Amino acid sequence: MKIAVVSFAHLHATEYVAALRRFGGIEIAACDAGYAGRPVAEEGGPELAAKLGIGYFETEEELWAWRPDGVVICAENVRHHELGLRAAAEGVHALCEKPLATSTAHAAEMREAARAAGTVLMTAFPVRFAPSYADLRAAVRRGDLGQIVSIAATNCGGVPTSRDWFVDPARSGGGALTDHVVHVADLLADLLEDDPVEVYAIANTIPNPGVDVETAGLVSLRYRDGVIASIDCSWSRPPGRPNSGDLVTLTVIGTEGVAEIAPFADVLTGWNHQGALAHGWGAPLDDLLIRAFLDAVRAGESRQPDAMAGHRTTALVEAAYRSLADQASSPLEIR
Amino acid sequence: MHATVGLIGAGGIANAHLPAWLDLGYDVAVYSTADDADALIGRHGGGRAVHSLDELFDAADVVDICTPTHTHYELALAALGHALPTVCEKPLTRTLDEAEDLVARFAAAGVPLFPAHVVRYFPEYVELRRAVARGDIGRVAVQRHTRQGRSPRNGWYLDEPLSGGVLLDLMIHDIDIARWVGGEVARVFARTNVVDGSQSTQAFLTHLGGSISVLTATWTTAPIDFRTSFEVAGSDGLLHGDSDERRPFRYQGKAEPEADILPDFSPLTSPYRAELGDFLDSIASGLAPRVTARDGLEAMRIADAVARSAVSGLPIDLELTS
Numbered sequence: 001m002k003i004a005v006v007s008f009a010h011l012h013a014t015e016y017v018a019a020l021r022r023f024g025g026i027e028i029a030a031c032d033a034g035y036a037g038r039p040v041a042e043e044g045g046p047e048l049a050a051k052l053g054i055g056y057f058e059t060e061e062e063l064w065a066w067r068p069d070g071v072v073i074c075a076e077n078v079r080h081h082e083l084g085l086r087a088a089a090e091g092v093h094a095l096c097e098k099p100l101a102t103s104t105a106h107a108a109e110m111r112e113a114a115r116a117a118g119t120v121l122m123t124a125f126p127v128r129f130a131p132s133y134a135d136l137r138a139a140v141r142r143g144d145l146g147q148i149v150s151i152a153a154t155n156c157g158g159v160p161t162s163r164d165w166f167v168d169p170a171r172s173g174g175g176a177l178t179d180h181v182v183h184v185a186d187l188l189a190d191l192l193e194d195d196p197v198e199v200y201a202i203a204n205t206i207p208n209p210g211v212d213v214e215t216a217g218l219v220s221l222r223y224r225d226g227v228i229a230s231i232d233c234s235w236s237r238p239p240g241r242p243n244s245g246d247l248v249t250l251t252v253i254g255t256e257g258v259a260e261i262a263p264f265a266d267v268l269t270g271w272n273h274q275g276a277l278a279h280g281w282g283a284p285l286d287d288l289l290i291r292a293f294l295d296a297v298r299a300g301e302s303r304q305p306d307a308m309a310g311h312r313t314t315a316l317v318e319a320a321y322r323s324l325a326d327q328a329s330s331p332l333e334i335r
Numbered sequence: 336m337h338a339t340v341g342l343i344g345a346g347g348i349a350n351a352h353l354p355a356w357l358d359l360g361y362d363v364a365v366y367s368t369a370d371d372a373d374a375l376i377g378r379h380g381g382g383r384a385v386h387s388l389d390e391l392f393d394a395a396d397v398v399d400i401c402t403p404t405h406t407h408y409e410l411a412l413a414a415l416g417h418a419l420p421t422v423c424e425k426p427l428t429r430t431l432d433e434a435e436d437l438v439a440r441f442a443a444a445g446v447p448l449f450p451a452h453v454v455r456y457f458p459e460y461v462e463l464r465r466a467v468a469r470g471d472i473g474r475v476a477v478q479r480h481t482r483q484g485r486s487p488r489n490g491w492y493l494d495e496p497l498s499g500g501v502l503l504d505l506m507i508h509d510i511d512i513a514r515w516v517g518g519e520v521a522r523v524f525a526r527t528n529v530v531d532g533s534q535s536t537q538a539f540l541t542h543l544g545g546s547i548s549v550l551t552a553t554w555t556t557a558p559i560d561f562r563t564s565f566e567v568a569g570s571d572g573l574l575h576g577d578s579d580e581r582r583p584f585r586y587q588g589k590a591e592p593e594a595d596i597l598p599d600f601s602p603l604t605s606p607y608r609a610e611l612g613d614f615l616d617s618i619a620s621g622l623a624p625r626v627t628a629r630d631g632l633e634a635m636r637i638a639d640a641v642a643r644s645a646v647s648g649l650p651i652d653l654e655l656t657s
Contacts, residue, residue, distance in 0.1 A: 149530050149533045150551070152481065152549075202524070204476060204477075204547055206475070206570050209570055218477065220526055222526055222648075227528060228528045228537055236477055253483070255532075327522075329648055
């Protein structure tokens, strides 16, 4: 099997390559055409490909001409649309880094193109594979929580510093709301098997100031059955913070029980003379995601998290930005 | 000759206030319309029961209202009628109109009124406020405050017109703390979901100056422990507290907790002793206590907006007073 990585713009690419290599028996190549335009300090291009031990193409045309069985799209957010459509046009299966797109219209076009071409389009939501999430899902399905009343979710990190495009809205589509709402929105959609009907959002640029996008955001959701949910998506962690295991959290309040998950809570902690030591040792979520994608490529049919997972979360983020602009709750309807 | 506090109500919170008053050297006259004053006095080994409000007001130098929420307004007005400094358990009143009227009347008469927002005297919140004021995290950006527990099984709490529900019982604390830490609130948006005896309210506050807060208050019929937590993130760092973490004592085993056991009272650590002592000091000194009547009123103003937003689905802009 041949898998190509399109762009190292998102450094998750290196994790996906590592996961692909661990599976073995896969030809892996990449193209990082945008490399030359990036700041000198941002590694990428043929040097990074060599370091990762994979093949390299100078142009994306050469990559498509290689006829990969699947591509992993790790370009800047605003290029996901173009690359998703191209993959479908080439008859190539695709796993796209989140967010699937920076507008609902683009997400819908990508989904439709893959459907028409009969190709797989999946969205990279690795947290869906967290064992703690599976436990939560099972507990909810079994009825351990009774009827769900409310959910509080967080996905808080620092301002991404590995790449400067994250804080350039022309390439990222936005800040913390774009980057951090979708992971937990995907979990909520899967858990509740429904989409919210109303979205309210507030944001500011106070944490980690000095960038052109929102660095703090809070989102409020209402579902048709009355369930309410909140999401804190802020880039509120200062640089140099130790891993405190709280990258993603979900608290689900039910009439019969309350469940909480922290999928990244598996952290070995300690100290040395330089300060805190913190090493995550949780389940290999990227490997589990890549395994699902490879399985989908082999079968020729999508696995979860699919294009719809990317579409519905993109629509939710779009509604959050609409709410910010209108300073009012925004209705959400997903088709 | 000791001073006397007239304690009205002998339910849950009176059990926290009575030992604090005794430790402060007060004689305590207890009046309750429920038949529970003698039990309260017996349990704490101090205080005496009185049999009418008139008897209580005649004996009292200070009044402490520890009754169900919907009765606060009338009782506080009665205390004001006797020109007595008054502690009023939170929420100040059941409605914003009552709170505005009460605060205006006490101010006009020059009689001290103290809304018992005791969380400002809980050490982890004192430390939070101190750290923020010191500049540990730069400028406040995002606050999350959570307060959850088992649904009360005592009738009036679950009766919305009497209590104001989880909003006025639990969230009012975090409304006060969010404002204490993050400043005045300019806009409020909220949602509430009630499922039988369970309810959650989530409130989204935009503070003057742009910082944002989400408050979550929950009563659930599930048998959970009471828990509070917060995270306050700023321009340069964050602070985190959770009553479920770093507990100095934990026990798992066969022993059953004794029924009706009293928590140990220590004058040095009781936040109730600290708040009542602060009020007494403020009366003696004429300086403002940590929580003023206006703080209690502003908490009610925000809570009222939370309730209205949860019904209308619209954000509500608050007009800033003085």
